[in-house]
Amino acid sequence: MMYSFRDVFGETLCELGETFKNLVVLDTDLSKSTRTVYFARKFPDRFIQVGISEQDAVGMASGLAISGKIPVLAVYSMFLLRAWEQIRNTVARDNLNVKLIGTHSGLSDYLDGASHQCFEDIALMRILPNFTVVSPSDTTSTKSLLKQILSFRGPVYMRIGRDNSPHIYEDEEEIILGKANILFEGSDITLVSHGAMTQYTLEVAEKLTREGFTVNVIDMHTIKPLDIDILSRKRILSTPIFVIEDHSIYGGLGSAIAEYLSMTHPSHVYRIGVEDRFGTGAKNYLDLLEYMGFTPNKIVNKIKVVLNGI
Amino acid sequence: MGLIQRYGVNGRRGVKLSRLGIKMLNILYLDDGEKHLDIDTDTIRKELEELENILKDILARINGFHAYSSITSLSILYSIFKHRQMRGLRLDETKIILSKGHAAPALYAVFKFFGILDDDDFIDAFTPGSHIQSHPVKGCPMVLVSTGSLGQGLSIANGIAISHKMRGDPDDVYVVMGDGELDEGQVWEALSTASTHNLDNIILLIDRNGHQLTGPTEEIKIKEPLIEKLESFGWMVERVSGENPEDIINALNSLGELSGWPKAVIVDTHAHM
Numbered sequence: 001m002m003y004s005f006r007d008v009f010g011e012t013l014c015e016l017g018e019t020f021k022n023l024v025v026l027d028t029d030l031s032k033s034t035r036t037v038y039f040a041r042k043f044p045d046r047f048i049q050v051g052i053s054e055q056d057a058v059g060m061a062s063g064l065a066i067s068g069k070i071p072v073l074a075v076y077s078m079f080l081l082r083a084w085e086q087i088r089n090t091v092a093r094d095n096l097n098v099k100l101i102g103t104h105s106g107l108s109d110y111l112d113g114a115s116h117q118c119f120e121d122i123a124l125m126r127i128l129p130n131f132t133v134v135s136p137s138d139t140t141s142t143k144s145l146l147k148q149i150l151s152f153r154g155p156v157y158m159r160i161g162r163d164n165s166p167h168i169y170e171d172e173e174e175i176i177l178g179k180a181n182i183l184f185e186g187s188d189i190t191l192v193s194h195g196a197m198t199q200y201t202l203e204v205a206e207k208l209t210r211e212g213f214t215v216n217v218i219d220m221h222t223i224k225p226l227d228i229d230i231l232s233r234k235r236i237l238s239t240p241i242f243v244i245e246d247h248s249i250y251g252g253l254g255s256a257i258a259e260y261l262s263m264t265h266p267s268h269v270y271r272i273g274v275e276d277r278f279g280t281g282a283k284n285y286l287d288l289l290e291y292m293g294f295t296p297n298k299i300v301n302k303i304k305v306v307l308n309g310i
Numbered sequence: 311m312g313l314i315q316r317y318g319v320n321g322r323r324g325v326k327l328s329r330l331g332i333k334m335l336n337i338l339y340l341d342d343g344e345k346h347l348d349i350d351t352d353t354i355r356k357e358l359e360e361l362e363n364i365l366k367d368i369l370a371r372i373n374g375f376h377a378y379s380s381i382t383s384l385s386i387l388y389s390i391f392k393h394r395q396m397r398g399l400r401l402d403e404t405k406i407i408l409s410k411g412h413a414a415p416a417l418y419a420v421f422k423f424f425g426i427l428d429d430d431d432f433i434d435a436f437t438p439g440s441h442i443q444s445h446p447v448k449g450c451p452m453v454l455v456s457t458g459s460l461g462q463g464l465s466i467a468n469g470i471a472i473s474h475k476m477r478g479d480p481d482d483v484y485v486v487m488g489d490g491e492l493d494e495g496q497v498w499e500a501l502s503t504a505s506t507h508n509l510d511n512i513i514l515l516i517d518r519n520g521h522q523l524t525g526p527t528e529e530i531k532i533k534e535p536l537i538e539k540l541e542s543f544g545w546m547v548e549r550v551s552g553e554n555p556e557d558i559i560n561a562l563n564s565l566g567e568l569s570g571w572p573k574a575v576i577v578d579t580h581a582h583m
Contacts, residue, residue, distance in 0.1 A: 024473075024476075045476070046476075048472060048507075049506075050499075050503055051499070051502070051503070051506070053496075053499035053500075053502075053503070055462075055465070055495075055496040055499065056465045056468075056496055056499035056500050056503055057465075058465070059462050059464075059465020059466045059468070059469065059496070059500065060465050060466070060468050060469035060472070060503065061469060062455065062465075062466045062469060063455075063465070063466040063467060063468060063469020063470040063471070063472070063473070064469040064470070064472065064473050065469075066454055066455055066466070066469070066470055067469070067470050067473035067474070068473070069473050069476075071469070085459060086459075086462060086465075086496075089456070089458070089459045089462070090455060090456065090462065090466065093448075093456050094448045094455055094456050
């Protein structure tokens with residue numbers, strides 16, 4: 001059953017407001033879209049409306065963190081990047097306990113089109129010292145990782161999609177920040193993904209399995225720090241590695257894995273992502289995936305082209 | 311101008327004291343009441359002279375890097391600490407953000423003068439890894455946040471001010487901003503945020519030295535009429551001369567008594583060191 005990333009984020013934030021008394025939520029006039037409006041209704045005294053001013057909001061979140069609060073700022077990933085320099089020069093440089101949530105990331109904001117669709121956020125956030133970068137793949141991991149990022153001191157960027165969140169994990173399954181989850185084990189091909197693309201990566205794996213391949217599927221929900229233990233396993237290194245993400249092929253998880261393996265275990269890493277282009281508007285999510293080349297069939301075809309060439 | 315000014319911005323309407331009103335309040339209430347400050351002009355002149363010498367020593371270590379901006383900020387930074395000292399407030403608990411981070415040498419001079427930094431702190435100053443850098447960095451005593459990139463200090467101060475309000479901390483938050491910084495859009499976002507949230511625990515001091523990196527401020531991007539601009543954003547504003555620290559101190563004293571609105575002191579400064 002499909003659920004919504006932003007709904008589960010908004011609801012979980014509300015629940016966590018009970019536990020984390022220092023949690024404050026900032027908004028840049030998007031709370032109805034990011035679902036922080038649930039928190040605003042329950043904890044009006046801990047909800048700060050900053051208006052459509054992302055740079056100001058990042059500064060305020062910094063000030064709140066300096067004073068011992070745990071500020072959560074949820075903005076569309078695209079528009080959070082408007083304050084990248086403030087994030088770099090204050091939040092990252094002073095290692096502040098600011099939790100940035102980039103919503104509507106990747107291809108998830110299908111209707112809004114190119115101005116709102118963000119394929120650059122992981123590249124820009126993972127190069128920042130001190131930052132942790134996470135991208136949960138479903139409802140359970142969104143809940144679990146949100147709680148985990150509030151539980152430690154330090155700056156975090158969490159990337160979530162708009163709606164279209166699957167249910168990959170059961171509630172009791174363990175999702176640990178910094179430790180990737182292996183969803184399938186095989187010996188021919190490794191598929192690595194994060195966030196909203198994980199569900200389609202699982203479909204890709206099923207299709208490849210039907211064609212006789214055995215496939216590893218890794219949900220790399222924590223992009224920084226990268227789980228290098230899992231990447232160093234023989235079972236993974238002996239296969240071609242495909243990284244599937246709704247992010248630019250430059251600077252995303254694919255790049256992070258290639259950077260690491262190029263030093264330690266030179267391997268074939270193929271990046272399936274947005275190929276140096278902008279998005280476009282579509283009437284529904286699946287139409288956009290189709291157009292941008294992210295439906296399972298299209299991904300399978302891309303993988304087969306590579307495999308035939310090896 | 312009347313004592314009361316009509317006000318309507320940010321979706322709120324009301325009245326607040328005009329600048330004349332603030333002055334009247336100062337005369338009627340402050341000068342008669344216990345809040346009156348006995349400012350000894352001679353002491354202030356002497357202390358400022360001593361401070362200028364400390365600043366000269368610091369600037370000499372970095373070949374006068376951003377000297378102009380440090381020199382014009384000196385009386386402002388001094389006045390903030392002097393005012394707190396006169397009011398019996400703890401100096402080491404001063405919440406201050408130097409938004410114009412390039413005036414850090416003036417901040418260090420004031421810290422040294424008031425005993426927050428001592429000679430030992432300066433041994434490795436401006437060398438790699440030192441907590442005394444040419445722009446303030448976290449790790450230096452009293453520095454709440456690293457600055458250096460312009461136009462960001464007020465937003466951060468607003469965040470601190472809101473958390474003070476949340477926990478009932480009566481302390482004010484001071485921001486020292488340059489006039490060149492006013493070019494940044496974020497400053498105006500933050501000015502608007504402060505009045506929207508009634509942050510009357512914010513005191514913004516603008517070093518109106520009339521210069522920015524490549525020339526006179528009004529040639530690069532027009533800043534005036536600055537009083538009117540700030541007032542229209544919902545701030546209580548005083549404008550004084552930086553030549554007389556006692557005027558800055560008096561402005562801080564009178565504005566400090568007022569609640570309901572964020573407060574700004576525009577300080578017209580000149581370099582004369």
